[in-house]
Amino acid sequence: MADLSVAFVGKKLRSPIGVASHAVLNEGLSGTEKETEQLKAYSDLGVGFVHTPFICPEEEHPKDAPPGWKFQGIRSREPFMMEGLLVATEARRIMCRLNAGLNMIENLKENLPDDVAVIANMIGPGADPDGWAEHCKSAEEAGADIIEMNVSCPLPASEAKAVQEYSTGEMSEAAGSLLGDSLQLLLPVVKAVVEECSIPVGVKLTPETGFPRIIGFAEGIRNAGAKFISGINAPITVSPPDIYKNGQGKWPGMTTNPICAALGPWDRFLLYRNLGTISLFVPEIELAGIGGLVEPEHVVEAMMLGARVCEFSSGILWKGTDIIKESLEFLETYMDRQGYNSIEEIIGKGVKYIVPVEQVDWRQEDFIATVDDRLCTRCGRCANNICKARTLEENPLRIVIDSRYCIGCGLCQAICPEHAVSIVEQKHPVIGISVDE
Ligand SMILES: Cc1cc2nc3c(=O)[nH]c(=O)nc-3n(C[C@H](O)[C@H](O)[C@H](O)COP(=O)(O)O)c2cc1C
Ligand code: SF4
Ligand code: SF4
Missing domain, CATH: 3.30.70.20 (Alpha-Beta Plaits)
Structure with missing residues (x-):
């Protein structure tokens, strides 16, 4: 039987497949019991790690922004079929409140096996290095194994203040991709968190940082002491207008058409761009594959492009726990049939074939x-x-x-x-x- 275990940022995980931050139960706002139970159920299926939803520094939920979001599935006719999911909401409506998040980490640490890492997905105050450092330290003290800095959430960038905040660099609240796409602001924050925390710290990239800028970002993040980079969060988009209703929005129950985030299959090639090119140009940093992975084979593709671990997000929304079961079974059979004895033999296997186009x-x-x-x-x-x-x-x-x-x-x-x-x-x-x- 193939050995699925893998070392990720110095921790041995029982498998390279895990669950991304995808706070769909929306529980973290007040309590986290159901959400924690859900993550435990994923663990029972054999994942190697789970993420918390994004944990913010505030304790209270804002009264003027009750919890809520809207989803929309975009489908084309054959041969394209399912394109992906859109989601619209304000970050502050759904961010996991600090105490709820820390309780969740404690609960998961008590209940998950040692070879299943608890990754705390943290979103700190604006671009404030000290605030971020203190915030992430609290997750470490609650028992998290790994910190993932969420500097890539698309939601803050879908708000009215985004354009001005990005251009002035003055970010007071959760800034998401506005921070993650601003190298000068990002690096001091990463450095401060790395210096404050003793556990491994990684950065989740935003797809808004395109090629070749991601190479400079990856180098800077590595030099700031981060141990890993997570593939991508979701990009910002605008959903297609309803052409039979004078161009209004197509969202459930709404006529407006919000600036929103795009999840699912269409993100996969942005992920592969990041994995492949960072593996090639900045090989010293570990990579986690997240974004657009919705089939078991995608896990192997992402690993061959350099990901040490892979995560499902909207794939879980579509397929439920089946995607985890199927992928773990696929991986075992695949490795046996292809003659791979360890995950290590797969990781980065495709990188040597990536070349600039004139060298093909x-x-x-x-x-x-x-x-x-x-x-x-x-x-x-x-x-x-x-x-x-x-x-x-x-x-x-x-x-x-x-x-x-x-x-x-x-x-x-x-x-x-x-x-x-x-x-x-x-x-x-x-x-x-x-x-x-
Ligand atoms: C419902 C939902 C909630 C999410 N919440 C978070 C979050 O709290 N933190 C985070 O870093 N990413 C969050 N994401 C983004 C996912 O982790 C992932 O980056 C994104 O969905 C792209 O992957 P996919 O194409 O496999 O869906 C969320 C996604 C979904 C669908
Ligand atoms: S080869 Fe051309 S004509 Fe034949 S099935 Fe394919 S697309 Fe159609
Ligand atoms: S050039 Fe040859 S391979 Fe390309 S589309 Fe025409 S027939 Fe197909």
Whole structure:
């Protein structure tokens, strides 16, 4: 049986799969019993770590902003299907209050096995280094194994004050991605937290910091003493207007269209950008994969790009605990079949293949598209003006590829709904295809 254990920031975890901060029960506002029970249930399934929801320094819930949020699922027709989830709310409506959060950490530490880490997701006061340090220290004193600095929550950036706060750097309350995307303000805060805490500290990045700026951020975060970087929090977006209602919002029960956060599958490539490029350019810092991972295979992909651990968030909202069970089972079978004895052998396996685009092995002239006539339904999608090499011929009805023009680019393969196209080496003879010699 494959050994799923992994070392993360010096702690041995029983598996690399865990649960991201995703405070959907909204319990942390007052008490945390149900939410804690939920995290324990995830632990019973075999996860290697759990996160608290984001814990803020305030004790009282603001009276003018009762708990609440709205979700919206965005779906396209085939072939795109489910695109992702949107969420809108104010951070202060849902932040976990300090005492509730610290109780949760204590409770989890008492009840979870030693090889399941309790990661405290902390959101401190604005960009104040001392305030952040004191805040994170309280999680350490409550028993947290690891601190994850939430400098990436998209919610503060969806508020009216965001543009001005970001441009002046004056952030008084939870600043989320406004802080995480401001290198000058961020680094003193990270340094202060690292100096104050004895447990490992990491930083959860915002996808608002794009490439190549993330490389400078990763270097700065590493030099400030942080031990890990978590892939990404959710990006900010605007949801599509309702085109049959004069452009109003499509949110449940609302007509307005708030600036909001985008969760789920569409975040995965932003995560892979961060994992792959940070692994390449700043290899000394450990990485946690979070953002857009919604299938068991995604865990392996993220690990091959350098993540030591992987987390599910909106995947859990869609699939419930099944995603955890399926992923752990998949990982065991996958490792046995592929001959991996340890998680360590998988981590970073794909990094050596990441190259700047002009260094790829193009070999364009060697490859060509072929169509499997048994699978092709003659729908014509691949001949529909996408490429001059392809024609849908009649009598007999079939796709013909003109080998003089085909450069093996793979576009027709990418869009074929029947998986009837292969890109093959020209020198190999191919059965069941239509190539115009
Ligand atoms: C309901 C909900 C609550 C969340 N709360 C937190 C939080 O408290 N702290 C945090 O760092 N991220 C929070 N997130 C963000 C997730 O941890 C994660 O970064 C984001 O959902 C992207 O991952 P996904 O694409 O797998 O959903 C929350 C996400 C959801 C869906
Ligand atoms: S898209 Fe696929 S199924 Fe449709 S005509 Fe082209 S090869 Fe055939
Ligand atoms: S591989 Fe590219 S060039 Fe060749 S037929 Fe398909 S779309 Fe055209």
